[in-house]
Amino acid sequence: MPLAFKPIIDGVGYVEIPDSGGHSSVYVVGSPRDALIVDAYTAGIAPDIASALEAAGVRPGAVRAIVVTHGHQDHFGGAGVLSRWSGAPVWASLSAALQAEDPWGYFAAPNSWSANASVADWDAFRAGAGEGGLRVERILREGDVIEHAGMRLDVLLLPGHDRGELGLWERSRRLIFTGDLIQGGMDASKNWLGLFTDPASQRRSLQRVAALRPEWNFKGHRRARSGEEVGADIASALGRLDAIERALLESLREKSPQGVPALTRAAFRGVLGMEVAEPANYATVSVLSFLLDMARRGLVLRTAEHEWIPVRK
Numbered sequence: 001m002p003l004a005f006k007p008i009i010d011g012v013g014y015v016e017i018p019d020s021g022g023h024s025s026v027y028v029v030g031s032p033r034d035a036l037i038v039d040a041y042t043a044g045i046a047p048d049i050a051s052a053l054e055a056a057g058v059r060p061g062a063v064r065a066i067v068v069t070h071g072h073q074d075h076f077g078g079a080g081v082l083s084r085w086s087g088a089p090v091w092a093s094l095s096a097a098l099q100a101e102d103p104w105g106y107f108a109a110p111n112s113w114s115a116n117a118s119v120a121d122w123d124a125f126r127a128g129a130g131e132g133g134l135r136v137e138r139i140l141r142e143g144d145v146i147e148h149a150g151m152r153l154d155v156l157l158l159p160g161h162d163r164g165e166l167g168l169w170e171r172s173r174r175l176i177f178t179g180d181l182i183q184g185g186m187d188a189s190k191n192w193l194g195l196f197t198d199p200a201s202q203r204r205s206l207q208r209v210a211a212l213r214p215e216w217n218f219k220g221h222r223r224a225r226s227g228e229e230v231g232a233d234i235a236s237a238l239g240r241l242d243a244i245e246r247a248l249l250e251s252l253r254e255k256s257p258q259g260v261p262a263l264t265r266a267a268f269r270g271v272l273g274m275e276v277a278e279p280a281n282y283a284t285v286s287v288l289s290f291l292l293d294m295a296r297r298g299l300v301l302r303t304a305e306h307e308w309i310p311v312r313k
């Protein structure tokens, strides 16, 4: 599939990858002669990404590094292929490195998005992560600075969607790369409620990015946002966290105890107004992360049967 490279602003362009729910992005920061690649999408599509980069004038030896924002296969999956194509090292947070270097172990880990995965989920994950593997050569940490092509990129840790989510913040032009922190709109056709591993961290990370008042936000999926759109996008992401929690509490006040699958259906009903007979695995895992967070705050309790009840105030 031929993919197109599209410039966005001076020093930032992307390879646009049409996927089922919008658009995923592989960003090029700097110039074709001195490129930092941010995210790599999946292994199967990585050769097409390399072709699009070459067509845009990015020569293999001109890639400085491939930064992976987080350990999901639609971000790190192509990094091994792009690294072998370009000779450039892969940089990631420790948690993303653990997930990317050992995706099979990650897939089986408790409390990963795949904890209850089906065979179809596993097949999709394996196809995305690829068989060639990759090695992360630099662990990026909060406070690290990447000086690149006249830009100073501050590394921010922005957990919530994934534990090791990284952001890159360029202060002088107020540019920020946020991976999947700020997820796409609620999409009924895709049953997309959002994917969360820790809603409390997610809230803090969103508030942190909002406080920076970015002028441009480059996200892992869907088009870049600029100006007033950035704050509105973050406000809607925060609103969704509230809406999911509210739907869960209202459902539990109507009927309890309930298990996670029933509460996941309640979240879809309350937030998106849709009946989902069999919610996707990522949705039940996300709802469980909400319930655990609500339990920490004394709003709900888990019974010995692993069902949930509200705490009456």
Ligand SMILES: [Zn+2]
Pocket (backbone or CB within 6 Å): 070, 072, 161, 162, 180
């Ligand atoms: Zn993700």
